[in-house]
Amino acid sequence: MAIATKTGVTSGKRARTKAANRQAILAAARQVFARIGFDATTIRDIIRETDLAAGTFYNYFRSKEEVFEAIADQSTRRFRPLLQTVREQATSFEEYISAAYRAYFSFLKAQNEEAVRDGAPHMALIGVRVDTPEMHAIFDEIRIDLEEVARTTNISLEDSEFLTAAAIGIAREIGDHMLKRRPADVEGATRFATTLLLDGGKALATYGEKDPAPSAH
Amino acid sequence: MAIATKTGVTSGKRARTKAANRQAILAAARQVFARIGFDATTIRDIIRETDLAAGTFYNYFRSKEEVFEAIADQSTRRFRPLLQTVREQATSFEEYISAAYRAYFSFLKAQNEEAVRDGAPHMALIGVRVDTPEMHAIFDEIRIDLEEVARTTNISLEDSEFLTAAAIGIAREIGDHMLKRRPADVEGATRFATTLLLDGGKALATYGEKDPAPSAH
DNA sequence: TACAAAGTTGACGAAGCGTCATGAATTTGT
DNA sequence: ACAAATTCATGACGCTTCGTCAACTTTGTA
Incomplete structure (x- = not known):
C-alpha cells in the first residue's frame, strides 16, 4: 500500500528495490573503477557485477560519467x-x-x-x-x-x-x-x-x- | 637521398610528412576538442578534419587520450x-x-x-x-x-x-x-x-x- | 631502373552503446 | 479480494565507433 512519508519517500517494496539497485550499481562501479580504471570500464562491466540487466543501468544513470560523478x-x-x-x-x-x-x-x-x-x-x-x-x-x-x-x-x-x-x-x-x-x-x-x-x-x-x-x- | 643529421632526424620527404601529419592531427584534435569537448570527440571526428585516413591515426597515437596528453x-x-x-x-x-x-x-x-x-x-x-x-x-x-x-x-x-x-x-x-x-x-x-x-x-x-x-x- | 622499406588507405569484424517491445511485479482503486 | 493501472526489469536489436590488416602507393637506396 506504500505509506507516503513527509519527505515523499514511500516505504513500499518498489521504492526499496529502487534504492537497493542504485546502491548496487554504485558499489559495483566503485569496485570496477578501482580494479581496472575508469577508462577501461564499460557499463556492462559494471552491470555484470550486479544481478541486473544491461538496460536497467539506464534507469538509474545516463552514462558511466554520471556514475562516476x-x-x-x-x-x-x-x-x-x-x-x-x-x-x-x-x-x-x-x-x-x-x-x-x-x-x-x-x-x-x-x-x-x-x-x-x-x-x-x-x-x-x-x-x-x-x-x-x-x-x-x-x-x-x-x-x-x-x-x-x-x-x-x-x-x-x-x-x-x-x-x-x-x-x-x-x-x-x-x-x-x-x-x-x-x-x-x-x-x-x-x-x-x-x-x-x-x-x-x-x-x-x-x-x-x-x-x-x-x-x- | 635523405641526409641524416646529428639528432637522427632525416631531412627527407618521409620525415617531413611524418612531422606534418602529426601536427595536422594535433591541430585537428585541438579544434575538435574545443568545439565539441573531449568526451564527445571520436577519433574519426579528428581524422575527418585532416586529409588522412582513419588507419593512419594509429600510426601516430594509440588513442584519443594520447592525443590529449x-x-x-x-x-x-x-x-x-x-x-x-x-x-x-x-x-x-x-x-x-x-x-x-x-x-x-x-x-x-x-x-x-x-x-x-x-x-x-x-x-x-x-x-x-x-x-x-x-x-x-x-x-x-x-x-x-x-x-x-x-x-x-x-x-x-x-x-x-x-x-x-x-x-x-x-x-x-x-x-x-x-x-x-x-x-x-x-x-x-x-x-x-x-x-x-x-x-x-x-x-x-x-x-x-x-x-x-x-x-x- | 629495379628493389626494399616505410607509410597510407579504407573495408572489415569485434565490441560497446542506448533503445524499446515485452512481460512480470507492485500499487491503486473499488 | 480482485482487477486495472502503473512501474520497472529484461535482453535482443540496430547502430556507432573501435582497432586491425592486406593491398597499395610513395619514398629511399644502389
Whole structure:
C-alpha cells in the first residue's frame, strides 16, 4: 500500500528495490573503477557485477560519467559533516584552519586506504576533487566559514574567494604528496598547510642557519 | 637521398610528412576538442578534419587520450622557457615567487583567450593541469629552483616538496578563479598569490579595522 | 631502373552503446 | 479480494565507433 512519508519517500517494496539497485550499481562501479580504471570500464562491466540487466543501468544513470560523478558526490557528501563539526568547535581563525586541514587530510588518508583495500592499483582514488555541484557547495561553505570566523575575530579578509581557492589548492596538492609518503603523515601535513596558510613560507624557513628549526603552533 | 643529421632526424620527404601529419592531427584534435569537448570527440571526428585516413591515426597515437596528453604536453613545454627566464632573472626569493606567478597567470590567460577564440564553449581549456611526465618535470624544476634560490639567499626550507606542492596548488586554484572574473586580473592574482605564499593569510588581513588595507610588496 | 622499406588507405569484424517491445511485479482503486 | 493501472526489469536489436590488416602507393637506396 506504500505509506507516503513527509519527505515523499514511500516505504513500499518498489521504492526499496529502487534504492537497493542504485546502491548496487554504485558499489559495483566503485569496485570496477578501482580494479581496472575508469577508462577501461564499460557499463556492462559494471552491470555484470550486479544481478541486473544491461538496460536497467539506464534507469538509474545516463552514462558511466554520471556514475562516476555520483560516487564523487557521495565522497564529498561524507566530508561535509566533518567540516560542520570543525566549524562548530573552532573558536579562532587559527583553530578553524588547522582543524579543517586535519579533517581533510585524515579523510583523504582513510579514503585512500579504503580504495587500496578495494583493489585500486595505486592511488586511483575518486576523491573530493571533481567539479561537482557538491564540491562547489563545499567551496562556498568554506568561504562563508572563513568570512564568519574572520568577522567574529575582528579580522578583515582582502579577498575571501581567492583565500578559499588558495586554501583548497594547498589542501589538494599537499594531500596528494602526503599520500605518496608512506606512512601518510596527517599531522605533518596539517602543520605545514596551516602554518603556510596563516604565516606564509617565511614562517617555514629559517634565516642564516644551516638546519631548519621552524616552530608552528 | 635523405641526409641524416646529428639528432637522427632525416631531412627527407618521409620525415617531413611524418612531422606534418602529426601536427595536422594535433591541430585537428585541438579544434575538435574545443568545439565539441573531449568526451564527445571520436577519433574519426579528428581524422575527418585532416586529409588522412582513419588507419593512419594509429600510426601516430594509440588513442584519443594520447592525443590529449600530447596537447597538454605541448602546452606545458611552452611554459617551461618562461620559467627559465624567471629563474635567470630572479635575485631574491620574493622576486622568483612573484615573477613565477606572474608568468603562470599571464600564460593561463593567454591560453584561455586562445581557446575561446578557437571556439571553446567556455573555459574548456586543456591547460598545464594534467598529470604528464612534462608536468612532473616542471614540478621538479620549481622545487629545485626554490631550493637554489633559498640556498643563495641563506634560507633553509623546511620541506621543499610540500612548499612546491603548495605553490602549485595556489597557482592552479587562484588561476581558475582569476579566469572566471572578467577581465582576468593577472596582476591582482599575482600579488595575492605571492603575498600569501610568502607571508601567509595574516598578511592579507587587517586586524581591528572595518575595511581592508593590506599592502603586499 | 629495379628493389626494399616505410607509410597510407579504407573495408572489415569485434565490441560497446542506448533503445524499446515485452512481460512480470507492485500499487491503486473499488 | 480482485482487477486495472502503473512501474520497472529484461535482453535482443540496430547502430556507432573501435582497432586491425592486406593491398597499395610513395619514398629511399644502389
